Amino acid sequence: MLFSSIIFLYYFLPLVLGLYFIVPKKYKNFILLISSLFFYFYGEPIYSILMITSIGLGYLHGLWIDRMKNSKYAKLPMISSVIVSIGSLVFFKYSNFLINNLNNFFSLNIPIMDIALPIGISFYTFQILSYNIDLYRKDTKVQKNILYFATYVSLFPQLIAGPIVRYSNVEAELSQRKHSIEKIAYGISRFIIGLSKKVLLANNLGELEKIFSLSNEKTVLFYWISTIAFTLQIYFDFSGYSDMAIGLGRIFGFHFQENFNYPFISKSITEFWRRWHISLGTWFRDYVYIPMGGNRVSKLKWIRNILIVWFLTGIWHGAEWNFVFWGLYFALLLVLEKLCFNKILARLPAVINHIYVMFLVILSFAIFNGQGIGEVKEILMGLFGGLEIPLYNQVTIYYLKSYGIVFIIAIIASTPLATYIIKKLNTYSLGKKIINLLQPIVISVLLLLVTGYLVDGSFNPFLYFRF
Amino acid sequence: MKNQIKNYIIIALFIIITYGLMLINIFKPDNEISYSERRRLLQEPSFTLQSFISGDYFTAYEKYALDQFPFRDKIRGLKAFTSYYIFKQKDNNSLYIVDGYINKIEYPLNEKAIINAANKINEVYNKYLQGMNVSYAIIPDKNYFLADKKGHLSMDYDKLIQVMNGNIMNMNYIDLFEQLTIDDYYKTDIHWRQDKLIELTEYLLRSMGNELSLTKDEFSKISLYPFYGSYYGQAALNIKADTLIYLTNEMIESALVYDHIDKTYSKIYNKDRFNTVDSYDIFLSGAKSLLTIYNPKALNNKELIIFRDSFGSSIAPLMLKGYSKITLVDLRYLSTDLLSNYIDFSTNQDVLFLYNIVILNNSYMLK
Numbered sequence: 095m096l097f098s099s100i101i102f103l104y105y106f107l108p109l110v111l112g113l114y115f116i117v118p119k120k121y122k123n124f125i126l127l128i129s130s131l132f133f134y135f136y137g138e139p140i141y142s143i144l145m146i147t148s149i150g151l152g153y154l155h156g157l158w159i160d161r162m163k164n165s166k167y168a169k170l171p172m173i174s175s176v177i178v179s180i181g182s183l184v185f186f187k188y189s190n191f192l193i194n195n196l197n198n199f200f201s202l203n204i205p206i207m208d209i210a211l212p213i214g215i216s217f218y219t220f221q222i223l224s225y226n227i228d229l230y231r232k233d234t235k236v237q238k239n240i241l242y243f244a245t246y247v248s249l250f251p252q253l254i255a256g257p258i259v260r261y262s263n264v265e266a267e268l269s270q271r272k273h274s275i276e277k278i279a280y281g282i283s284r285f286i287i288g289l290s291k292k293v294l295l296a297n298n299l300g301e302l303e304k305i306f307s308l309s310n311e312k313t314v315l316f317y318w319i320s321t322i323a324f325t326l327q328i329y330f331d332f333s334g335y336s337d338m339a340i341g342l343g344r345i346f347g348f349h350f351q352e353n354f355n356y357p358f359i360s361k362s363i364t365e366f367w368r369r370w371h372i373s374l375g376t377w378f379r380d381y382v383y384i385p386m387g388g389n390r391v392s393k394l395k396w397i398r399n400i401l402i403v404w405f406l407t408g409i410w411h412g413a414e415w416n417f418v419f420w421g422l423y424f425a426l427l428l429v430l431e432k433l434c435f436n437k438i439l440a441r442l443p444a445v446i447n448h449i450y451v452m453f454l455v456i457l458s459f460a461i462f463n464g465q466g467i468g469e470v471k472e473i474l475m476g477l478f479g480g481l482e483i484p485l486y487n488q489v490t491i492y493y494l495k496s497y498g499i500v501f502i503i504a505i506i507a508s509t510p511l512a513t514y515i516i517k518k519l520n521t522y523s524l525g526k527k528i529i530n531l532l533q534p535i536v537i538s539v540l541l542l543l544v545t546g547y548l549v550d551g552s553f554n555p556f557l558y559f560r561f
Numbered sequence: 562m563k564n565q566i567k568n569y570i571i572i573a574l575f576i577i578i579t580y581g582l583m584l585i586n587i588f589k590p591d592n593e594i595s596y597s598e599r600r601r602l603l604q605e606p607s608f609t610l611q612s613f614i615s616g617d618y619f620t621a622y623e624k625y626a627l628d629q630f631p632f633r634d635k636i637r638g639l640k641a642f643t644s645y646y647i648f649k650q651k652d653n654n655s656l657y658i659v660d661g662y663i664n665k666i667e668y669p670l671n672e673k674a675i676i677n678a679a680n681k682i683n684e685v686y687n688k689y690l691q692g693m694n695v696s697y698a699i700i701p702d703k704n705y706f707l708a709d710k711k712g713h714l715s716m717d718y719d720k721l722i723q724v725m726n727g728n729i730m731n732m733n734y735i736d737l738f739e740q741l742t743i744d745d746y747y748k749t750d751i752h753w754r755q756d757k758l759i760e761l762t763e764y765l766l767r768s769m770g771n772e773l774s775l776t777k778d779e780f781s782k783i784s785l786y787p788f789y790g791s792y793y794g795q796a797a798l799n800i801k802a803d804t805l806i807y808l809t810n811e812m813i814e815s816a817l818v819y820d821h822i823d824k825t826y827s828k829i830y831n832k833d834r835f836n837t838v839d840s841y842d843i844f845l846s847g848a849k850s851l852l853t854i855y856n857p858k859a860l861n862n863k864e865l866i867i868f869r870d871s872f873g874s875s876i877a878p879l880m881l882k883g884y885s886k887i888t889l890v891d892l893r894y895l896s897t898d899l900l901s902n903y904i905d906f907s908t909n910q911d912v913l914f915l916y917n918i919v920i921l922n923n924s925y926m927l928k
Contacts, residue, residue: 100626101619104586108579139616279568282575298648311669489669492714496651503648530567538574545582546639549630550654550797 095136097285097338098292100548103541106133114346115273123245123268126346130250134214137254141212144186145248151178152222153243159229160236172230176223183219186212191413214254216410218247220377225261227381234262242268251342255335257353257373264348271347281344283537288337290540293547295504296330299323302497315486317476319494325459326504329358332371358508361447362439363427363454374410378403389432400425411462416470420461427454585631592629597794599838603628637797645798651713656796659707662748663792663800667704668714670721671922678924679728682914685868685897686731689906696769697914698735699725699921700753700872706743721918732914735768737761747803750790751919752841755875756782756806762879769911771863771883779882780808785835785843805840812858813878821851821903822895829854829878844874850894851903854878859885864910868892870920884911893920896928 095102110129117125135142155178158171184192186209193204225246228234237243246268252259306312306320336353343350357369367375379388386399401422408421431439439447460477464470475481506512519525592602606612606621613619630636644653651657655666686695699722708715718738726734745757763775787802807830818827827846834842845852854877864886867873870893877887888904900906920926 095619099623100630101623104579104583104630105626108576108583112580136619137616139614275565275568275572279571282571286575294643489714492651492712495712497648499647499649526564530564533567534570534574537571538578541575541578542636543639543643545630546636546641546643549627549633550637550640 095133097335097342098289098297098544098548100545101136103289103545103548111345122346123241126249127241127245130245130248130253133250134248134253138213141210141215144182144212144215145218146244148179148182148218148222149244149247150240151175152225152247153237153240155226156229156236156243157238159226163230163232168230172226175226179219179223179226183215185209186215188409188413217256217258218253220258220374221247221261224258224377224381228260228262234265237261237265237268239269249343249348251346251348252339252350255332255339256371257336257339257350258377259350259373263351267348273347277344277347281341281346283341283533284344285338285341286537286541286544288334288339288341289544291330291334291337291507293544294540295500295507296327296334297547297551298500299327299330299497299504302493302500303327305493309489311487311489312476312481313484313486313490314476314479316490316493317473319490319497321456321460321463321473321477322501323497324463325456326501326508328459328462329354329508330504356508356510358452358455359448359510360451361444362431362436363424363451364431364436366451366455367424367428374407378407382406397429400429404428414465415467416461416464419467419470420458423458423461582631586626586629589631594838595628595633595794596836596838597634597789597797599791599794601838634794634797638799641797651711654795656792657711657713658796658798658800659711659713660743661800662703662707662743662746663790663796664703664707664713665751665792665795666708666714667702667919667922668708668716670716672720672724674922674924675721675724676728678916678921678927679725681892681897681924681927682729682732682868685892685900685914688897689900689904690912691731692908693906693910693912694733694770695731695912695914696733696735697725697729697916698737698765700915700917701738701741702751702918703743703746705738705918706741706746716918716922718918721921725921733768735765735913737765740764747788747790747805749793749796749800749803750788750841751792751917752790752872752875754806755844755879756808758876758879759808762876765876765913766880766883769865769913771911773860773883775879775882780810780813780879782806782808785832785840788835788840790841791839805835805843807843807875808879812856812881815857816878816881817855817857818845819853819855820846820849821853822849841871841874845877845889847871847874848891848894849889850891852889854881854887854889856881856885856887861885862909864888866890866904866906866910866912868912868914868916870916872917873915876915892927894928 095106097103106129110125113129114122114125131142131146134145138145152175155171155175159168159175162168162171189209190206193206196202197204225234225237225243229236237246246259246261246264247253249259300323302323303320306316306323309316333354340350340352351373353371353373355369355372357366360366360369383399383403386402387395388399389396391399404421404425405418406421407424408417408419411417411420427435439450442450457474457477460473461470464473472481476483479485516529519529591604593604594600595602603621603625605625606618608618611617612621641653644650645658652666657664657666682697701718704713704715705718707713722736722738740761741753745761746753759775759777759780763773766773766775783806785805785807788805789802793800793802809830813829816829818829819825820827829845830843831846832843834840834846839847841847845854848871860882861884863884865880865884866888867877868890869877870891873889873891877889880887890900890904
């Protein structure tokens with residue numbers, strides 16, 4: 095089920111919210127669990143069994159880790175948990191990628207398996223892993239209530255599209271959380287803002303991207319417009335979903351961590367990755383990079399650590415080589431920045447830093463967007479005049495004009511300008527009155543506009559669903 | 562304190578909108594037809610255990626929920642409004658509006674499809690029409706008149722005509738492009754207006770060798786309002802509906818239309834079709850594979866065969882003055898190979914291939 099669907103907005107959510115707030119406190123987690131399982135079942139009837147099994151195994155491993163915590167074999171259940179979780183992820187997500195590559199490199203003929211990628215497997219697997227590893231490290235306490243644990247893993251606000259919620263962040267709230275009018279109102283506003291980013295901006299930009307891919311009249315300028323559109327689309331898609339997850343979580347009394355912090359205002363790639371998909375970056379930092387030594391090792395080992403983390407980051411995004419190259423592309427940039435670029439960037443005007451970041455990020459999404467290496471090559475050649483195509487034509491200009499306002503709004507919305515204005519207004523009493531008056535109206539209008547788009551259209555998949 | 566009031570209002574509005582629309586959706590009876598979108602709306606899917614487990618039930622229910630959403634037209638209008646007036650997008654679902662005319666983008670020129678259309682026409686000629694008086698004409702779409710005006714995508718019409726002329730053999734080409742203006746078309750529909758076609762009909766008839774004149778005075782006008790054309794529902798904007806004006810006289814009223822497939826007789830104008838899913842079906846009862854119009858008040862024994870699309874339905878009645886019998890063939894529904902089962906081709910018949918640009922640009926639908 096998509097958040098940005100009529101079924102979710104006008105069937106599922108009102109029913110779940112109604113039930114949740116009617117039932118006594120001791121049944122609230124049960125309502126969340128049942129609705130989350132149904133939410134997942136709706137989109138993946140068969141793979142619901144896989145998720146439930148993963149939850150069960152994660153829970154049992156948690157008990158085992160806790161039981162063995164003072165034994166000399168304490169590592170064993172943790173290793174078992176990693177093998178089971180990663181094994182499941184590799185099987186369902188990467189088997190055919192591995193088979194294809196084995197067949198290509200070794201001229202074998204291993205048959206491809208008929209497996210569909212279970213939605214959200216990358217997210218809930220990482221959540222279960224983080225719980226087990228944190229438990230082993232004694233950074234958290236075991237959760238003996240399987241209902242609570244299952245609620246944590248399957249919680250529908252973040253189940254299929256993140257952010258990756260650490261168990262330690264919600265441990266207390268699973269059993270003791272407070273609800274308030276302020277939280278609910280904040281949650282609703284945040285949810286609708288996210289929904290608007292997804293439907294009004296991301297989907298719109300996605301339409302342009304689709305038009306480009308079907309066009310037989312591509313030009314260099316059209317390649318750039320399409321790639322920039324994709325960069326913005328993926329940002330609004332993903333950050334929109336994160337906003338929706340955070341908003342819904344807040345309605346239910348949970349405080350999820352922020353997942354995006356205006357990444358496009360970054361002045362370096364290093365900073366970009368502190369602002370983009372924060373929950374994934376910190377996950378790899380805490381569970382892969384730091385255990386390998388982080389940057390407290392020799393330079394060579396540090397580069398090795400960076401390469402491994404970014405290889406994994408890339409491949410987490412998809413079972414294709416272009417994702418691997420995408421990850422390694424950032425590895426290279428991060429190494430270069432650490433070694434020399436940062437010193438240069440510090441001396442340059444901020445505008446140059448921003449141009450540097452945006453140029454490299456847009457290029458990265460050209461790599462990300464290619465369906466395989468062949469297409470990546472085509473896109474890059476298209477961007478830099480390597481194909482025999484004109485610089486621009488009437489079609490390009492038509493779509494540039496048609497999407498001009500969308501681009502402008504999207505670019506402004508990707509900066510903290512609106513947040514800054516609201517904060518500033520809140521420092522004046524008149525400003526506060528204006529916000530108090532406008533906010534309910536704007537939120538309601540946005541909800542209705544989004545509904546209009548949903549009823550008019552029919553298909554608006556979340557880009558990160560392949561993860 | 563005021564923050565709390567704001568919070569209560571946000572929650573209240575959210576509940577009103579979500580619960581309100583949810584409850585209306587549950588309790589309102591399902592609509593069968595969308596007149597503005599001219600199609601049947603999906604009904605509630607049947608529940609089976611298999612479809613539930615496979616997920617097909619949910620997919621079907623999702624589509625049904627979209628179709629039956631309350632205030633669907635108005636809600637869709639919000640998207641159209643946002644698209645045109647806030648985002649200032651040049652088109653919405655490939656529809657754009659210029660001077661009150663709703664148009665659908667037809668771009669780019671599909672040269673292969675045009676050649677295919679020409680080949681299909683040649684095929685029909687070679688099979689059945691050799692030695693006959695055969696003409697062809699292309700009906701321009703509304704984009705021809707309006708696309709360039711406000712910088713919308715406009716296909717290469719000169720190339721289209723050039724390709725057709727270069728590939729069609731043995732026929733007389735009748736150029737309609739200079740005979741029509743945008744005023745001859747409906748604002749909310751793809752089609753031309755029958756009440757504006759008198760001069761054009763005379764021109765067509767003369768081009769096919771019929772020396773006769775047609776004037777406005779020969780017809781009386783019947784106006785039907787409101788006519789929501791094919792683009793009206795798709796556009797989802799508050800645009801004034803058209804008035805459908807059809808022309809009639811004693812000759813047209815006395816004519817009989819025979820449907821070769823249904824084996825039924827009817828009148829030229831089927832007024833019951835007005836205010837149905839497609840009001841344009843008033844002309845010859847809509848999409849039909851093969852019709853023959855018999856003209857008991859004919860001034861001669863001449864016969865005409867028109868290979869046509871829906872545009873032909875509204876112009877054929879005006880051509881009755883020149884013929885005792887007009888046969889209309891729609892190759893979208895009837896295969897070329899079957900024509901001799903129904904039509905006696907003879908050299909004293911006039912033949913006209915009359916297609917609009919959209920059909921030619923997507924000609925693979927011709928059988």
